[in-house]
Amino acid sequence: MGLEVYQEAIWVPSTEWIKEKKEWVNDQLKEIGEETLNLLADEAVTARNEKAYAPHSGYLVGAAILCKSEDIYSGGNLEYYAHTLPTSMHIVPNAVHAEEAAIHLAISEGEIQKSDIQFIKAIIVSHPSDSGPCDLCLPRIIEHCDDTLIIDVNENGEIQFVSSLSLLKPKRFSPKDVK
Numbered sequence: 001m002g003l004e005v006y007q008e009a010i011w012v013p014s015t016e017w018i019k020e021k022k023e024w025v026n027d028q029l030k031e032i033g034e035e036t037l038n039l040l041a042d043e044a045v046t047a048r049n050e051k052a053y054a055p056h057s058g059y060l061v062g063a064a065i066l067c068k069s070e071d072i073y074s075g076g077n078l079e080y081y082a083h084t085l086p087t088s089m090h091i092v093p094n095a096v097h098a099e100e101a102a103i104h105l106a107i108s109e110g111e112i113q114k115s116d117i118q119f120i121k122a123i124i125v126s127h128p129s130d131s132g133p134c135d136l137c138l139p140r141i142i143e144h145c146d147d148t149l150i151i152d153v154n155e156n157g158e159i160q161f162v163s164s165l166s167l168l169k170p171k172r173f174s175p176k177d178v179k
Contacts, residue, residue, distance in 0.1 A: 013170060025164050028149045032066065032122055037151070040064045043074045044126040045157045047098060052076030054095075059127070060155070063098035065106055066122040068115040075101025099125060099137040103144060122149035130160035132168055141165060142174045 029037065041064075048062025056079045064074040078096040096104075102123075111119045120141060125133060132152050133141060141148065142165065150168060152160040165172070 011171070018167075021164060021167050024147070025149060025162060025167070028122065028164070029162070032149070036066065037122075037124075040066050040072060040122060040124045041126070041151070041153050041157045041159075043072055044124040044153060045155065047074035047076045047102070048126040048155060050076070051101075052078070052098065054079045056081070061098040061125065061127040063102045063123060063125045065099075065102045065120055067106055067111050067119045068121050069111065069119070071106070071109075071111065071114070073102045073106040073109065073111070075099075075103075075105055077101070097134065097137050098127075099123065099133050100140055103140050117143070118145050120145040120148045122151070124151040124153060126153045126155060126157065128155055130154075132161070132163070138165075138169055138172070142169070142172050146174075 032040075043064035044062045046062065047064060048060050051074065052060040052062055054060050054077055059077070061077040062074060063076075064072055066072055075096075075098050077098045078101065080094055103120075106119065123133070123141065130152050132150060141150075145165065147164055147166045149162070149164055151162050154160055
């Protein structure tokens with residue numbers, strides 16, 4: 001294959017696609033409403049401040065998920081040291097991410113039975129930077145929604161950005177790809 005084949009295959013989102021996604025995000029904000037969004041942001045900050053346990057890095061993260069059932073679940077990141085086995089006995093840091101903790105809580109509380117496997121309607125993450133969910137958390141989020149509102153707030157609940165899963169990861173691999 002010549003270089004031109006690769007160059008012709010370069011994908012960037014069209015202006016129209018971006019406009020459609022921005023409208024979708026705005027529609028979601030209106031549908032969920034200010035009161036619920038503020039409650040969700042408060043839950044994420046509270047999870048960061050009261051549920052997160054990060055004695056090794058000091059980097060506290062909280063997440064709150066709004067489900068299709070309208071229930072809210074939150075979690076904080078949890079760090080611990082673990083021995084790596086079986087090849088060595090080195091002690092390495094390990095963690096449960098805040099988004100992962102909130103998703104696990106929702107599942108253990110029966111959210112899949114209440115809604116379905118695609119139960120996430122919105123997620124707010126609270127942490128000191130404005131990076132959004134990491135690449136370990138995104139697949140866990142993708143597993144439980146086609147698209148979702150993603151909001152990042154700092155440790156005081158101030159909005160860093162508002163986006164969506166499709167805008168943050170437009171060419172994502174999902175369970176639909178293997179069916």
